[in-house]
Amino acid sequence: MMSILHSHCHALASPLLCRYLDIGLYLAPSLLLALLIRFLSGRHPFFFVFALAGTLCHELAHFGMGLLTAAQPRSFSIVPRRVGQGWELGSVTLRSVRWYNAAPVALAPFLILALPFAVAAWRTHPGWTFQWVDVLLAFLVAPQFLACWPSLIDWKIAVRSWPYIPVFAGLFLLLRQFRPEWLELAHWLPV
Numbered sequence: 001m002m003s004i005l006h007s008h009c010h011a012l013a014s015p016l017l018c019r020y021l022d023i024g025l026y027l028a029p030s031l032l033l034a035l036l037i038r039f040l041s042g043r044h045p046f047f048f049v050f051a052l053a054g055t056l057c058h059e060l061a062h063f064g065m066g067l068l069t070a071a072q073p074r075s076f077s078i079v080p081r082r083v084g085q086g087w088e089l090g091s092v093t094l095r096s097v098r099w100y101n102a103a104p105v106a107l108a109p110f111l112i113l114a115l116p117f118a119v120a121a122w123r124t125h126p127g128w129t130f131q132w133v134d135v136l137l138a139f140l141v142a143p144q145f146l147a148c149w150p151s152l153i154d155w156k157i158a159v160r161s162w163p164y165i166p167v168f169a170g171l172f173l174l175l176r177q178f179r180p181e182w183l184e185l186a187h188w189l190p191v
Contacts, residue, residue, distance in 0.1 A: 022124040027116055030138045034145035048080055051089060053140060054147030055080075058109045059090040062154075065108035066094050069101035103161030112148040116141045 041047035055078050066073035072095035080089050094105060119141055123134060150158070175182055 022128050023117065023120040026120040026124050026128065026134075027141070030116060030141040031145055033138055033142040037142060038146055048087070048089065050139070051143050051146060052078065054112075054143030054145075055089040057112050057115065057144060058147040059092050061108035061111055062092040062094075062105060065105045065111075066092065066101075069104050070096060071098075071101045071105045072096040097157060097160065099160050099163055101161075103158040103164060106154040106158035107150055109148050109150050109154070112144050115144050 037047055037050045041051055059076060059078055063073045063076050065071070073092055074095050075091070075093040077092075078090040080087050082088075097105065119137055123137065
């Protein structure tokens, strides 16, 4: 089955997409499970249990990046609490959020995406055969897809790093002008 998919893949999609087809297929059940957990957790508090691993990783990402960027983390919690109409699943308090560390600390949960992809690469590397451990891994990986997205408060904090925008825009324009081959992987960019 996998060889049939791979043989027809190049006719339908880009070589980059075909190269990682196994990883995408491996992660599809976890992604669907994440959507189901998201849907059910809004209806019953019991499903917060499934989100606990993701919440732990989300808050650890903030805390770890806070340590690395001198934001001085002061408290860490993954105890859910009622806030207004919804729930706060966890929090990290930082003492020194400045323009240079606000975005890295607030957007650190994006780094969580590395975990599901690392698991998928490990499980599909020599070739993929389904085993029962993959069911357990799907349940462990699914919450990471929910936890990788920064909260609304995280996005508001990240805006404090607006000085990075002109710096990265300038670097991009310089690369585009003098080293367009470095941008070659991003085929969607006008070079």
